[in-house]
Amino acid sequence: MSRTSLEHWQCSLARSADIVGDKWTLMILRDAFFGLSTFSQFQKNLQIARNVLSDRLDKLVQYGILRREPVRPGVERYRYQLTEAGQELFPVIVALTQWGDKWVFGAQGEPLVLVDREKGAPVQAVGLQARDGRYLRAADVTFVPGPNAPAELVARYARQRPPER
Amino acid sequence: MSRTSLEHWQCSLARSADIVGDKWTLMILRDAFFGLSTFSQFQKNLQIARNVLSDRLDKLVQYGILRREPVRPGVERYRYQLTEAGQELFPVIVALTQWGDKWVFGAQGEPLVLVDREKGAPVQAVGLQARDGRYLRAADVTFVPGPNAPAELVARYARQRPPER
Numbered sequence: 001m002s003r004t005s006l007e008h009w010q011c012s013l014a015r016s017a018d019i020v021g022d023k024w025t026l027m028i029l030r031d032a033f034f035g036l037s038t039f040s041q042f043q044k045n046l047q048i049a050r051n052v053l054s055d056r057l058d059k060l061v062q063y064g065i066l067r068r069e070p071v072r073p074g075v076e077r078y079r080y081q082l083t084e085a086g087q088e089l090f091p092v093i094v095a096l097t098q099w100g101d102k103w104v105f106g107a108q109g110e111p112l113v114l115v116d117r118e119k120g121a122p123v124q125a126v127g128l129q130a131r132d133g134r135y136l137r138a139a140d141v142t143f144v145p146g147p148n149a150p151a152e153l154v155a156r157y158a159r160q161r162p163p164e165r
Numbered sequence: 166m167s168r169t170s171l172e173h174w175q176c177s178l179a180r181s182a183d184i185v186g187d188k189w190t191l192m193i194l195r196d197a198f199f200g201l202s203t204f205s206q207f208q209k210n211l212q213i214a215r216n217v218l219s220d221r222l223d224k225l226v227q228y229g230i231l232r233r234e235p236v237r238p239g240v241e242r243y244r245y246q247l248t249e250a251g252q253e254l255f256p257v258i259v260a261l262t263q264w265g266d267k268w269v270f271g272a273q274g275e276p277l278v279l280v281d282r283e284k285g286a287p288v289q290a291v292g293l294q295a296r297d298g299r300y301l302r303a304a305d306v307t308f309v310p311g312p313n314a315p316a317e318l319v320a321r322y323a324r325q326r327p328p329e330r
Binding site: 030085090091101104109111117132136138147 | 171175176178179180181186187191198229255256259261263265266267268269270274276277278279280281287288291292295296299302306307312313314318
């Protein structure tokens with residue numbers, strides 16, 4: 001039997017992937033970071049089917065990533081704003097964008113360059129760093145059970161560690 | 166008319182989202198970073214339908230994220246290894262995992278903690294930084310056309326800049 005939802009997994013990536021692991025969801029988030037906020041703005045910019053857009057916006061509201069509120073009090077038109085949880089997906093969107101810059105478009109071929117408003121200079125590549133600032137690749141890290149991990153997970157990690165790399 | 170593929174977009178996020186914006190693709194990548202490499206290892210660990218797994222693996226090979234090679238020369242069993250392009254998706258996977266740690270499981274509730282093998286200490290949160298090291302949020306950055314952006318894109322950006330935030 002295969003699973004269709006990842007919501008019962010004791011894995012943060014599974015839960016995040018279940019929520020934002022969808023191409024249209026990522027594009028809606030991109031547009032929200034650009035400042036778009038209404039259904040018609042998203043629909044026009046993404047050329048997305050209305051039922052798909054509606055489904056994805058509802059899901060983003062349900063998971064607390066977008067907040068839906070009337071454009072003006074008493075009006076039945078809504079705008080969708082990023083919550084704090086939504087704002088914190090920015091590194092994910094930028095990391096994906098930078099990966100596409102490098103691996104789809106290639107050096108000097110990136111359509112857009114992300115620049116720091118204060119200095120006008122391109123931003124750094126998003127990367128994983130140790131506390132002392134060293135950049136880390138997958139081979140440089142490992143996982144240990146969290147401070148309140150369920151006993152079952154601790155036992156599984158003691159029994160069956162991820163392969164050393 | 167709605168679009169079903171994002172492959173003609175002049176946008177790196179659209180292209181990345183088209184390639185890895187799928188929950189099973191993200192889970193397969195997670196497992197590949199953990200060191201899993203064969204069809205049966207992925208299938209057993211993810212409890213994923215075989216046709217879905219096969220489709221996602223083929224796509225990852227086609228896009229140059231995984232490399233498929235015989236387990237041993239002349240054997241018709243294959244293993245899937247991350248290419249350099251695949252390795253560079255690590256910050257995306259970690260950023261999504263850290264988001265889930267914070268916003269799904271909450272403080273001290275993360276199932277697993279990612280630690281630096283060299284020092285044994287938890288890694289930093291993945292974030293976007295300016296060249297001088299300042300952490301940047303969406304409001305702190307803007308986009309400009311890339312060095313070789315097509316004239317059409319440059320004109321669109323001159324005409325219709327993303328809203329100031």
